[in-house]
Amino acid sequence: MKPTDYTILKKIKSGDRPAFMLLYERYWDSLYRFVFMRTRDKEMSEELLQNLWIKILEDTSAIQTDESESAKGYLLRYLHYRIIDHYNSSKKTPPTISIDEFDPAGEIEISDTEYFEILEENEISALLSMIDEVVSQLPSTEQSVYDMRIRRNMSVHETAEALGISHKTVSNKLSKALGEIRDQLNPEYQSSKKLVSILVLMEIMTQC
Numbered sequence: 001m002k003p004t005d006y007t008i009l010k011k012i013k014s015g016d017r018p019a020f021m022l023l024y025e026r027y028w029d030s031l032y033r034f035v036f037m038r039t040r041d042k043e044m045s046e047e048l049l050q051n052l053w054i055k056i057l058e059d060t061s062a063i064q065t066d067e068s069e070s071a072k073g074y075l076l077r078y079l080h081y082r083i084i085d086h087y088n089s090s091k092k093t094p095p096t097i098s099i100d101e102f103d104p105a106g107e108i109e110i111s112d113t114e115y116f117e118i119l120e121e122n123e124i125s126a127l128l129s130m131i132d133e134v135v136s137q138l139p140s141t142e143q144s145v146y147d148m149r150i151r152r153n154m155s156v157h158e159t160a161e162a163l164g165i166s167h168k169t170v171s172n173k174l175s176k177a178l179g180e181i182r183d184q185l186n187p188e189y190q191s192s193k194k195l196v197s198i199l200v201l202m203e204i205m206t207q208c
Contacts, residue, residue, distance in 0.1 A: 005026075005069055018128060031076070052075065134185075145170055145174050
């Protein structure tokens with residue numbers, strides 16, 4: 001039985017990165033479709049979604065779930081109002097499609113089919129094992145920084161103190177580690193825009 005969104009969000013709050021990836025994969029496709037339907041703007045859709053993922057990472061407790069422990073309704077409402085905010089700030093005509101008109105099962109013609117590639121949960125496990133293998137080959141300091149910042153959810157300050165290095169060195173070492181992970185991934189994963197986006201989000205969050 002798959003974990004509910006409520007369970008996944010609790011794990012994310014405790015620093016569980018695989019849990020974040022599961023939520024990301026669960027909703028990435030339908031949320032992107034929802035935004036793109038209303039904007040027909042690829043860059044804007046990406047930006048709004050990335051802001052949402054950062055919000056989930058930084059303020060997980062703000063994400064609400066319904067009686068079935070699903071966060072989908074909240075995520076759709078959040079994006080709906082962010083789209084309206086965007087149009088209001090740019091003084092453009094806001095979208096006319098209401099939130100209730102969204103059909104996640106409906107087909108939308110989008111030329112860039114890479115945006116609809118799916119990583120199954122077993123692929124996520126294989127991917128995490130692959131990442132662990134790359135990390136095990138990094139210099140010891142980079143391994144330690146990655147372990148403290150990504151796996152153990154320690155802050156930059158805590159990591160710097162534990163290793164006796166500067167905050168800047170912590171950020172630099174983590175960036176090198178994430179860059180090496182991207183470079184060493186199998187070609188099938190290197191071409192995944194969603195995966196690259198996950199790693200970018202990890203790097204943004206770990207610099208906080």
